[in-house]
Structure formats: structure tokens, C-alpha cells
Amino acid sequence: MLLSLKGAFPPAILALADGTVFQGNSIGATGATTGEVVFNTSMSGYQEILTDPSYCQQIVTLTYPHIGNYGVNLEDIEADKIHAAGLIIKDLPQLASNFRKTATLNEYLVAGKTVAIANIDTRKLTRHLRTHGAQNGCILGLAEGETVTQALIDKAIAAAKAAPSMSGLDLAKVVSVKQTYEWNQTEWKLGAGYGVQITPRFHVVAYDFGVKKNILRMIAQRGARITVVPAQTPAADVLKLKPDGIFLANGPGDPEPCDYAISAVKELIETGIPTFGICLGHQIMALASGAKTFKMKFGHHGANHPVKDLDNGRVSITSQNHGFAVDEKSLPANLRPTHISLFDNTLQGLARTDKPAFCFQGHPEASPGPHDISYLFDRFTALMEKHKTENKNA
Numbered sequence: 001m002l003l004s005l006k007g008a009f010p011p012a013i014l015a016l017a018d019g020t021v022f023q024g025n026s027i028g029a030t031g032a033t034t035g036e037v038v039f040n041t042s043m044s045g046y047q048e049i050l051t052d053p054s055y056c057q058q059i060v061t062l063t064y065p066h067i068g069n070y071g072v073n074l075e076d077i078e079a080d081k082i083h084a085a086g087l088i089i090k091d092l093p094q095l096a097s098n099f100r101k102t103a104t105l106n107e108y109l110v111a112g113k114t115v116a117i118a119n120i121d122t123r124k125l126t127r128h129l130r131t132h133g134a135q136n137g138c139i140l141g142l143a144e145g146e147t148v149t150q151a152l153i154d155k156a157i158a159a160a161k162a163a164p165s166m167s168g169l170d171l172a173k174v175v176s177v178k179q180t181y182e183w184n185q186t187e188w189k190l191g192a193g194y195g196v197q198i199t200p201r202f203h204v205v206a207y208d209f210g211v212k213k214n215i216l217r218m219i220a221q222r223g224a225r226i227t228v229v230p231a232q233t234p235a236a237d238v239l240k241l242k243p244d245g246i247f248l249a250n251g252p253g254d255p256e257p258c259d260y261a262i263s264a265v266k267e268l269i270e271t272g273i274p275t276f277g278i279c280l281g282h283q284i285m286a287l288a289s290g291a292k293t294f295k296m297k298f299g300h301h302g303a304n305h306p307v308k309d310l311d312n313g314r315v316s317i318t319s320q321n322h323g324f325a326v327d328e329k330s331l332p333a334n335l336r337p338t339h340i341s342l343f344d345n346t347l348q349g350l351a352r353t354d355k356p357a358f359c360f361q362g363h364p365e366a367s368p369g370p371h372d373i374s375y376l377f378d379r380f381t382a383l384m385e386k387h388k389t390e391n392k393n394a
């Protein structure tokens with residue numbers, strides 16, 4: 001039986017901007033945090049979710065009831081720190097067990113200075129977010145011995161109301177790396193851990209808008225060495241690196257204000273160098289091609305989302321994490337829909353008809369999630385192979 005640790009942790013408050021309040025226990029850092037409260041339906045992968053830079057300024061509610069069962073380890077990270085603004089769960093099990101475990105979730109949250117709340121009704125919260133839409137919230141993690149008072153509840157509601165709206169926020173340049181770096185780590189294998197790409201055939205330049213490490217690993221696995229560049233790198237600097245392919249990363253915030261990236265991508269696609277975008281990268285490619293994006297009601301966050309490939313009818317179960325989407329009605333003639341979500345029919349994939357450029361809204365790198373749609377990385381490799389051969393023959 002899993003024993004709840006209810007009594008072992010100080011109280012915590014979760015307040016939403018509309019005044020809804022939940023009381024539970026603080027299982028992370030003491031103090032306050034604010035952000036957009038979203039829900040994620042993945043059953044595992046909390047460490048990858050917490051470290052995903054796309055969750056910057058978002059508080060993540062996990063709908064799966066037992067979170068923390070397998071602790072945390074040194075390998076399942078998508079960035080070198082926790083990026084989520086906070087965590088909301090139902091039950092933190094007393095026992096965390098896994099052969100790779102180096103710490104418990106609670107220890108990890110405290111060390112990562114992340115405020116988190118447990119023992120609240122996450123089903124009620126999720127229904128609330130589904131009905132009323134994602135909204136800002138505040139978690140107040142109290143110190144040992146402190147008790148909940150009306151003044152603290154009012155303070156949490158006021159902080160939730162004062163938090164900035166996600167619409168219009170450019171967070172890509174906030175989380176992006178400041179210096180260019182090289183990447184050659186490949187995918188994780190049981191017994192061997194992560195590998196190294198020592199015989200690359202391609203050179204990929206990856207725009208870091210908040211890149212998840214597993215994307216870089218999956219590109220490296222397929223024969224590439226990668227130069228990761230800051231979000232605001234001009235197109236001319238990318239071209240100087242003579243890439244065989246350009247990758248546009250995932251990232252947090254609203255894609256629309258990322259004008260520097262939109263104009264660079266517009267220029268780069270025109271050169272005919274194969275380009276692949278994921279999530280924020282997908283939205284930026286769409287904007288660079290003349291389409292529009294919009295804010296969704298509560299977005300897609302989970303590892304069980306069915307997506308249909310419009311070219312062959314094949315359905316993949318995919319990992320998702322986005323709150324904005326590309327408006328299908330805004331597509332220019334040279335941008336073709338390739339995938340749609342079977343949850344709400346929103347656009348999931350696009351391809352340029354005039355250039356070797358395509359993009360995907362969900363997460364083919366999984367981490368966490370199913371690997372059904374990893375074929376998109378093979379598609380990128382095939383485009384680079386073709387481009388390389390054509391250039392050689394030219």
C-alpha cells in the first residue's frame with residue numbers, strides 16, 4: 001500500500017487568478033511562485049517535464065495521481081535545471097524506487113528551489129482548467145510550523161492576479177543559451193547510457209529557443225554533429241557555419257513576439273537548406289511563412305495524444321506540450337497541413353511545398369512519451385542526404 005505523506009509536510013496554498021483556492025502540502029521549496037497553471041496527462045516522466053524549458057513560467061499539474069514513485073536520477077533531464085515554475089500533484093508516495101534513483105522528487109524540488117503542492121484534488125483542478133481555460137495561479141509553500149490564514153490566501157490570490165499573461169510573452173530569448181556550443185551526445189541505451197556521435201555525416205545548426213536535450217540526441221543519433229546557437233542569432237551567422245540542415249527548437253512563451261527568429265527563419269528557408277521545426281520551432285516556421293498563431297483554451301500537454309498523418313492516414317500516439325497553435329485558416333498556398341490532432345482537429349504538422357522545410361507541433365523526441373512519431377527525424381535526415389547529394393552534383 002502507498003502511504004500518503006500528508007502529515008510530514010507543511011501546508012501549501014494554490015490560488016488561481018479567478019479566486020479558486022486549494023489547500024494541500026508543500027513538497028518543494030518554501031515560498032511563492034506564480035505562472036500559468038496547465039495540466040499534463042502523462043503517467044510518468046515528471047523529471048523530463050520539470051526540466052523542459054518550454055514550461056518556463058508555467059505551473060504544471062500532473063493528472064496521474066501518484067507522482068514520485070521512481071524518484072529522480074542524473075540522466076532523465078531535458079535541461080540542466082528545473083524550468084517549470086511549480087508543480088501540483090495529488091499524492092507523493094512514501095516509497096521511491098528505481099535502480100537509477102539518486103534522490104526523491106521532494107529532495108529534487110527543494111534542491112531546485114521549486115515550489116510544489118501535493119494532496120490537492122487534481123481532478124477537480126483539471127476540470128476547472130478545462131472548463132474555464134488555463135489561467136494564472138500562485139503556489140504558496142509555507143515554512144515548517146506556519147499555518148494557513150485568510151491573509152495568506154488573499155496574498156496568493158493577489159499574486160496570481162498580478163502574474164503576466166502568457167499571450168505576448170517572448171520567453172524564447174530568456175531561456176535560450178547565450179553562447180554557441182557543440183553537441184554530439186546520442187540516445188540513451190539500457191546498460192550503456194548516452195552515446196557519442198563520433199562519425200557525423202551532417203552538420204546541423206540548431207536554434208535554441210529552449211531546446212530539449214533529447215531532440216539534440218535524436219538528431220545526433222542519425223549522423224549529425226550539432227552547433228547550437230542562441231535564439232537571436234541572425235541568419236547570416238548561421239549560413240557562415242555551412243549547415244547541411246537547420247533545426248528550430250521547442251521553447252516557452254508566445255511565438256508571435258519572436259520577430260528576430262521569424263525574420264531569420266524566413267531568410268534561411270529561402271536558401272533551400274533543409275529545415276525542421278518542433279513545437280515553438282513549428283510555430284515560428286509557420287509565422288515565417290505567413291501563417292498566424294493563436295492561444296488555445298488549455299492547450300495540449302500529455303503523452304497520449306492521437307495525431308493523424310494526412311499523407312497516409314496513419315495515427316500516432318504522441319507527446320504534446322503547447323498552449324499556442326497555428327491557425328489552419330491562415331495558411332498560405334505554399335504551406336501544406338501534414339498532421340492533425342484527433343483530439344480537436346487542430347494543426348499538428350506542416351510542410352512547405354516550395355522548399356525542403358517541415359515542422360511538427362507535438363514532440364517526436366518524446367521524453368517523456370511514446371516514440372511513434374520519431375520517423376520525423378528520419379525525414380529530416382533524408383532531406384539533408386538529398387540536399388547534400390544534389391549540392392555535390394551541382
Ligand SMILES: NC(=O)CC[C@H](N)C(=O)O
Nearest residue numbers: 054250251279280323324
Ligand atoms: N513546447 C513548446 O515548444 C511550446 C511552444 C509554445 N510555447 C506553446 O506553448 O505553444
